[in-house]
Amino acid sequence: MLAENIFPPIPSEIIMPLAGFVAARGQLILIGVVLAGTIGSLVGALFWYGLGRWIGLKRLKTFSRRHGRWLTLSPAEIDRASAWFARHGWAAILVGRLVPGVRTLISVPAGVAGMPLGPFLVTTALGSLLWTGLLATAGDVLAERYREVAGWIEPAGNAVLFLALGVYGYRVLTFGKTTRAVP
Numbered sequence: 001m002l003a004e005n006i007f008p009p010i011p012s013e014i015i016m017p018l019a020g021f022v023a024a025r026g027q028l029i030l031i032g033v034v035l036a037g038t039i040g041s042l043v044g045a046l047f048w049y050g051l052g053r054w055i056g057l058k059r060l061k062t063f064s065r066r067h068g069r070w071l072t073l074s075p076a077e078i079d080r081a082s083a084w085f086a087r088h089g090w091a092a093i094l095v096g097r098l099v100p101g102v103r104t105l106i107s108v109p110a111g112v113a114g115m116p117l118g119p120f121l122v123t124t125a126l127g128s129l130l131w132t133g134l135l136a137t138a139g140d141v142l143a144e145r146y147r148e149v150a151g152w153i154e155p156a157g158n159a160v161l162f163l164a165l166g167v168y169g170y171r172v173l174t175f176g177k178t179t180r181a182v183p
Helices: 001-005 012-024 030-071 075-094 107-112 117-141 143-174
Strands: none
Touching: 001 030, 012 030, 012 117, 012 143, 030 075, 030 107, 030 117, 075 107, 075 143, 107 117, 117 143
């Protein structure tokens, strides 16, 4: 789970149910699987949070002025996103930890926004505990049907990732273009 959080293409949707399946066979203890997954997720999230803190709002806006197309954010959009994150940061992290593709990257805006480490750790740990617990328990409960469940979860996670990549591609292609009202 640490690797999945540092390098998102590694799918937790496969790792945790497989660990739950192994627990169902008696080779691991389910609570240990969930705790190990949660700790790995938390440590990985700290890497991205630290990167966000290091970058900071000022550096991010400077980068956006020069390379906004690739970031797909203008300095004004960064200000709006920062204000939104200040209002909804803890909820964004909690929900974001449950969404494939978002799970890793939600830690960056927390760091950039300067969210205090304590609330970040609590919300990240809670969201990670829910996610790893859900997946590991699914692997444990559905041990007999592990291959079926994995065959369903992985495509769903991939669909979310491809959707996010599509939105990013669209944003890159249309960055800075404004639409004019037709008279």
